[in-house]
Amino acid sequence: MRKTLYIQLLLLSVVIGAITFVISLVVISWLPKVASEEGERIDAIYLFTSIICIVIFAIVAAVTIYAMFKFRAKPGELEDGKPIHGHTGIEIMWTLIPTILVTAIGIWSAIVVVQNDDLPDDHRIVAVQAQQFAWSFTYNDERDGLGGMQVGELVVRVNEPLELHMTSPDVIHAFWVPEWRQKQDVVPGITTFYRITPTEEGVFPIICTELCGLGHSVMRNQVRVLNDEAFEAWATEIRSAVDGGGETLGKSVFQNQGCAACHALADAGATGAIGPDLDSVLTGQSAEAIRQSIVDPNAVISEGFAEGVMPPYGAVPEDQLEALVDYLATAVGDGS
Amino acid sequence: MSDATAHTVEHGEHEVGHAPAPPDRRNLLQRPGWVRAVMYGAISFGLATAFVTGLRSLGDLDPIWELDVLLTAWTVVVPLGFLTGLGVFSYWIYWVTGKPTLPDDHSGHGADSWKDYFKVNTDHKVIGVQYLITVFFFFVVGGLMAMFIRAELAEPGTQLIDPNAFNGFTSVHATLMIFLFVVPVFAGLGNYVIPIMIGATDMAFPRLNALSFWMLPIGGLIILSSFLLPGGAFSAGWTNYAPLATQQPDSNLMFQMGVQWAGASSIATALNFLVTIITMRAPGMTFWRMPLLCWANFTTSLLVVLATPFIAGSQFLLMFDRVLHTNFFEVAGGGYVVGYQHIFWFYSHPAVYIMLLPGFGIISEVLSVFARKPIFGYRLMALSLVAILFLGFSVWAHHMFVAGMAPWLRIPMMITTLLIAVPTGIKVFSWLATLWEGKIHFKTPMLWAVGFISMFVIGGLSGIFLGSVPIDQHASDTYFVVAHIHYVLYGGSVFTIFAGVYYWFPKMTGRMYNETLGKAHFWLTFIAFNVTFFAQHWVGLQGMPRRVADYDPVFADWNMVSSIGSFVLGASTLIFLYNMLVSWRSGEPAPSNPWRALTIEWQISSPPSKFNFDEIPQVVGGPYEYGVPGARHVVLNGSRTVETEKPEPATVGAEH
Amino acid sequence: MTSVAPTESDHGHAHGHGDHPPEQYYSSKVEPPILGIYLFLASEAMLFGSFFAAYFFARVAVPHEFWPPINPKTGHQFELPVFLALINTIILVTSSVTVHWAVTSLKRNYRAGLIAGLTLTSLLGLTFLLIQIREYMRIGFSPRDEAFGSTFYGLTGLHGAHVFMGLTFLSFALWRSMKGHYSPKHHVGLELPAIYWHFVDVMWIVVYVMVYVV
Numbered sequence A: 001m002r003k004t005l006y007i008q009l010l011l012l013s014v015v016i017g018a019i020t021f022v023i024s025l026v027v028i029s030w031l032p033k034v035a036s037e038e039g040e041r042i043d044a045i046y047l048f049t050s051i052i053c054i055v056i057f058a059i060v061a062a063v064t065i066y067a068m069f070k071f072r073a074k075p076g077e078l079e080d081g082k083p084i085h086g087h088t089g090i091e092i093m094w095t096l097i098p099t100i101l102v103t104a105i106g107i108w109s110a111i112v113v114v115q116n117d118d119l120p121d122d123h124r125i126v127a128v129q130a131q132q133f134a135w136s137f138t139y140n141d142e143r144d145g146l147g148g149m150q151v152g153e154l155v156v157r158v159n160e161p162l163e164l165h166m167t168s169p170d171v172i173h174a175f176w177v178p179e180w181r182q183k184q185d186v187v188p189g190i191t192t193f194y195r196i197t198p199t200e201e202g203v204f205p206i207i208c209t210e211l212c213g214l215g216h217s218v219m220r221n222q223v224r225v226l227n228d229e230a231f232e233a234w235a236t237e238i239r240s241a242v243d244g245g246g247e248t249l250g251k252s253v254f255q256n257q258g259c260a261a262c263h264a265l266a267d268a269g270a271t272g273a274i275g276p277d278l279d280s281v282l283t284g285q286s287a288e289a290i291r292q293s294i295v296d297p298n299a300v301i302s303e304g305f306a307e308g309v310m311p312p313y314g315a316v317p318e319d320q321l322e323a324l325v326d327y328l329a330t331a332v333g334d335g336s
Numbered sequence B: 001m002s003d004a005t006a007h008t009v010e011h012g013e014h015e016v017g018h019a020p021a022p023p024d025r026r027n028l029l030q031r032p033g034w035v036r037a038v039m040y041g042a043i044s045f046g047l048a049t050a051f052v053t054g055l056r057s058l059g060d061l062d063p064i065w066e067l068d069v070l071l072t073a074w075t076v077v078v079p080l081g082f083l084t085g086l087g088v089f090s091y092w093i094y095w096v097t098g099k100p101t102l103p104d105d106h107s108g109h110g111a112d113s114w115k116d117y118f119k120v121n122t123d124h125k126v127i128g129v130q131y132l133i134t135v136f137f138f139f140v141v142g143g144l145m146a147m148f149i150r151a152e153l154a155e156p157g158t159q160l161i162d163p164n165a166f167n168g169f170t171s172v173h174a175t176l177m178i179f180l181f182v183v184p185v186f187a188g189l190g191n192y193v194i195p196i197m198i199g200a201t202d203m204a205f206p207r208l209n210a211l212s213f214w215m216l217p218i219g220g221l222i223i224l225s226s227f228l229l230p231g232g233a234f235s236a237g238w239t240n241y242a243p244l245a246t247q248q249p250d251s252n253l254m255f256q257m258g259v260q261w262a263g264a265s266s267i268a269t270a271l272n273f274l275v276t277i278i279t280m281r282a283p284g285m286t287f288w289r290m291p292l293l294c295w296a297n298f299t300t301s302l303l304v305v306l307a308t309p310f311i312a313g314s315q316f317l318l319m320f321d322r323v324l325h326t327n328f329f330e331v332a333g334g335g336y337v338v339g340y341q342h343i344f345w346f347y348s349h350p351a352v353y354i355m356l357l358p359g360f361g362i363i364s365e366v367l368s369v370f371a372r373k374p375i376f377g378y379r380l381m382a383l384s385l386v387a388i389l390f391l392g393f394s395v396w397a398h399h400m401f402v403a404g405m406a407p408w409l410r411i412p413m414m415i416t417t418l419l420i421a422v423p424t425g426i427k428v429f430s431w432l433a434t435l436w437e438g439k440i441h442f443k444t445p446m447l448w449a450v451g452f453i454s455m456f457v458i459g460g461l462s463g464i465f466l467g468s469v470p471i472d473q474h475a476s477d478t479y480f481v482v483a484h485i486h487y488v489l490y491g492g493s494v495f496t497i498f499a500g501v502y503y504w505f506p507k508m509t510g511r512m513y514n515e516t517l518g519k520a521h522f523w524l525t526f527i528a529f530n531v532t533f534f535a536q537h538w539v540g541l542q543g544m545p546r547r548v549a550d551y552d553p554v555f556a557d558w559n560m561v562s563s564i565g566s567f568v569l570g571a572s573t574l575i576f577l578y579n580m581l582v583s584w585r586s587g588e589p590a591p592s593n594p595w596r597a598l599t600i601e602w603q604i605s606s607p608p609s610k611f612n613f614d615e616i617p618q619v620v621g622g623p624y625e626y627g628v629p630g631a632r633h634v635v636l637n638g639s640r641t642v643e644t645e646k647p648e649p650a651t652v653g654a655e656h
Numbered sequence C: 001m002t003s004v005a006p007t008e009s010d011h012g013h014a015h016g017h018g019d020h021p022p023e024q025y026y027s028s029k030v031e032p033p034i035l036g037i038y039l040f041l042a043s044e045a046m047l048f049g050s051f052f053a054a055y056f057f058a059r060v061a062v063p064h065e066f067w068p069p070i071n072p073k074t075g076h077q078f079e080l081p082v083f084l085a086l087i088n089t090i091i092l093v094t095s096s097v098t099v100h101w102a103v104t105s106l107k108r109n110y111r112a113g114l115i116a117g118l119t120l121t122s123l124l125g126l127t128f129l130l131i132q133i134r135e136y137m138r139i140g141f142s143p144r145d146e147a148f149g150s151t152f153y154g155l156t157g158l159h160g161a162h163v164f165m166g167l168t169f170l171s172f173a174l175w176r177s178m179k180g181h182y183s184p185k186h187h188v189g190l191e192l193p194a195i196y197w198h199f200v201d202v203m204w205i206v207v208y209v210m211v212y213v214v
């Protein structure tokens, strides 16, 4: 009798385990596509943990379901169950086995942490500034002649190790690229580091995951991972846009500063809806007024919008700011 | 602090015999009660305002009407005035000043009509019911906010509420659910049953107990009142991280002050539980004969007493940063931002066990009664609670793996975090073993208990994922965490709460609840709960961050599913509320022991008499000896078999 | 194989009357109020712990050249009146002795000692507070001056608030002693403030060592 009980139970666990296994690891893909070396390591430990958890869950579910059907009292039955008070052997077993399993997860995780923290020396350094509610990126080393260049969108080379030095002037934000798997808070007062080696080309979202105020849900940007050729082409373009000045500069500043995340502007192909539609509101505004709206947005709040959503852009280099204001004033302003 | 003392004192006089206290002839404004409370509250309001503005004008501070200073003063002083007016402090004021204290005619015990529940009452059973009603009120309010959250999230974009209102609703939702529902609901249930379970006539400090209760709604109302302030409710999340919290409008103060009242309430209750369990167990009730619920409340109370001051501290410091412009967490003045998180989580991680251990206790009671079997491995069950207590203090930084804290802390904290699975696993496996070869009766409480096991295990296992640093680097602050929260807190804590409420409902009200409705409630909730929260694991891992009012349209479908699930979940709660209200008024009368349980509370009438027992019971065996022929846990009324040595009653004599 | 669950008939005459509570049984020799105050103080110690945590974060986690750091307003290091605080420490330790004397006097039924002890303790406590206030007024920085100022005022202020509460309790105890309350056997009402006062004293020593000395 006892033996058949256990065999039935075992079968049930195997069935539940198999079903959970198929559903959770074969049918559904839980994680998005992976696009970094670090992410691959994380996926491996994720898979390992999943398997352990599936086994545990299958056992628990099997015992519960089995007990529900097998040991149900008949209606009106007043008999008590077997007075079993415990069993030292079994208790030791279910203390030891989980200890071993979680220690294994712990050790493997620790190894991954150490490996992921360890970046080859020849990495690119990009300074990231997160502020309510926009990202900006400054290339910190002279590679590709980009030294000191500030852009509003992260563009990196595939397979080149990358270290982000992240700071925030206001509140805590967090930098997350789901395809890279890594996430790191950006904390005022300290510099935090984000180390990654992208392995896939493509465009991936950058998402702020730390509640940072009203615009938190729209504090997004993107990273473009390019192959060497495309990256160099981009670098050349950026350099010449900055050197070239004039209208192209204004437009690229608009695009690089992430204005498009919040504003619509037909000329720049921007469709953001958090802030006013610049095509309609800027008509007839003076350059001075536009400048103030950018540098000190809270001085005048446009009707129907909340204070404190648009970040002040006082730190944009003067020539770029000038070009931006010019661009906005001519692209839409003065009725032209 | 000397309720117990006072109690025996008056009791001494009691033996001599005295007539019931003469009716209070003071007029309504002088007599303790709501009228006086409102009056004192108003006077305190005036005094606080005058004091603040007076000081500010003396000190030439500009502006004289500084809202944040005034709010701080109001939220401290007005509740104190209100409580004094209500009469919560009357006894102590007489006592410390050495005036003759009023002899207790025990009018503070028992409740004869519903009106008595609105008075200051020192009876642990009345206080228990007061607690339960209050916290379910806040559960419904917090749940309605969740309905708004889900309605807004049903589709991408902004439809119903703007981001400010959205963040306000999430923050207040979580704050109410945690500080005004799950933490205090166990204080309520424990208040009702623990003194009876250990064979005591009341809690050790009945007046402190009343104070604990009355501080709770004050905290809740302060938190809710933040909706009335300019700028809308506080919206920095229930974690209220600096420096966002200091940057927020003044309503953020309402979180800081509300949490102080709720925290003080929970410290006071915990202290009361500890002293009661240590000093007032019936003869024969050794620690190893205590029901596991008492063990669970004991360990929980230790956690509360030791951890809660840390959230008090974190909110005090935050308040100073806002109101006094200090620099505890201000970067510009050399403060350390991440320090806030350390202090906050040093409370708030233990808090998650504060929100679950009593539930573990309830599950142990329910499972063994309805499986008609002793709890498997009773001692290890008790010891695993203690292990969780200790480990619980050593894992707080797992909420900060990506927060920019000292990197070396991550690995030790990860190991301790993962190790918590071991004592928790012992509990889960022992419950399963308790079911094994039992004679299981699937009454409503049992459905919740069994449902709890599988739901909590899912939540616990997602905790294991989060506990691994590399996985957390991906999953932190996403909907995966939201799913974890709700599997452990709803599928865990709230399921145990429902189990406990159904289980003790006959005892508390003297009436049976409706079994069919109870089962319908369970099944509907069980399904709707999973529909609401399961897909959130996937959505989170795929890239949806938490605390967002708007999201990437690729997640629209599953969010819609989740929202629909949540409305059904809300509706299922209506069944529960209906069942409770109707059964309380007109349910079938309950026998004293409908579940054939062995613990003491089931051996006395339903509802219990005013002082629980005519004579203190004698405990003669373990609490779960189902199936053991002739075994007894307790002997009531006069049939004491063992004469235990009786320590001198704590203190006697009118001098102190 | 059914276990015995006593039914209502087991205690036939139950519930009906119940205007009198049965005499409570105490399972421990510790008096509940005394146990209560110790648990309360454990909680208080943790509250101090959270303030100390903030202090150590400001001191250790944020890089500094010196500690105490430079006051940006004056360009010099902050200075703390270590010597004055030492005097204050001595005062407070003495007051712990006097309150202990008051309690033992009562136990020996020596009421004059009780009253004198409590009076002395209150006076010493008051002196401590006044010196502290004086120190605040002359110290030359405010809670707004850097995290150093905030944590300094935070810890000493939290402690000061406890001294104030302790003093209030002590003066009630003094008042009641003078009215002839308490007896050699029954003195919980005196012991509670005394225990609290010892705690305030011990806490000060920790604050003094951590903030002024190291």
Ligand code: HEA
Binding pocket: A052, A053, A056, A060, A097, A098, A099, A101, A102, B239, B352, B353, B355, B356, B398, B399, B417, B418, B420, B421, B422, B424, B425, B426, B428, B456, B457, B459, B460, B461, B462, B463, B464, B466, B467, B468, B472, B475, B476, B477, B481, B484, B485, B488, B489, B492, B493
């Ligand atoms: C009741 C509440 C409760 C409970 C019990 C738990 C239990 C656990 N929690 Fe959870 N947690 C929360 C409530 C709770 N949590 C909340 C509210 C948050 C979010 C806070 C916020 O940011 O807003 C959170 C967040 C949170 C995080 C941070 C996520 C992030 O923000 O990045 C982490 C990371 O480690 C974590 C881990 C764990 C672990 C390891 C457990 C463990 O205790 C679980 C142990 C249980 C089991 C593992 C299942 C049973 C065991 C077995 C069957 C044995 C065998 C098992 C194995 C061998 C694996 N939790």
Ligand code: HEA
Binding pocket: B139, B140, B141, B142, B143, B144, B146, B147, B149, B150, B170, B171, B173, B174, B177, B178, B181, B182, B236, B237, B238, B239, B482, B485, B486, B489, B490, B493, B494, B532, B546, B547, B548, B549, B566, B567, B569, B570, B571, B573, B574
């Ligand atoms: C005990 C704790 C607890 C409980 C019970 C709940 C219950 C629920 N929670 Fe909550 N939740 C938290 C604790 C809890 N939550 C925490 C800690 C957070 C993190 C907050 C933060 O980020 O700071 C959170 C966050 C949170 C989010 C994420 C918000 C975000 O990150 O932006 C969501 C979204 O779906 C959510 C939904 C729900 C739902 C649908 C319920 C439902 O189960 C509620 C069901 C109950 C009712 C609905 C009330 C009673 C019913 C009626 C009165 C019937 C009438 C109503 C209708 C039929 C519409 N919760």
Ligand code: CUA
Binding pocket: A130, A131, A132, A133, A172, A173, A174, A208, A209, A210, A211, A212, A213, A215, A216, A217, A219
């Ligand atoms: Cu920045 Cu959220």
Ligand SMILES: [Cu+2]
Binding pocket: B348, B349, B352, B396, B398, B399
């Ligand atoms: Cu935690």
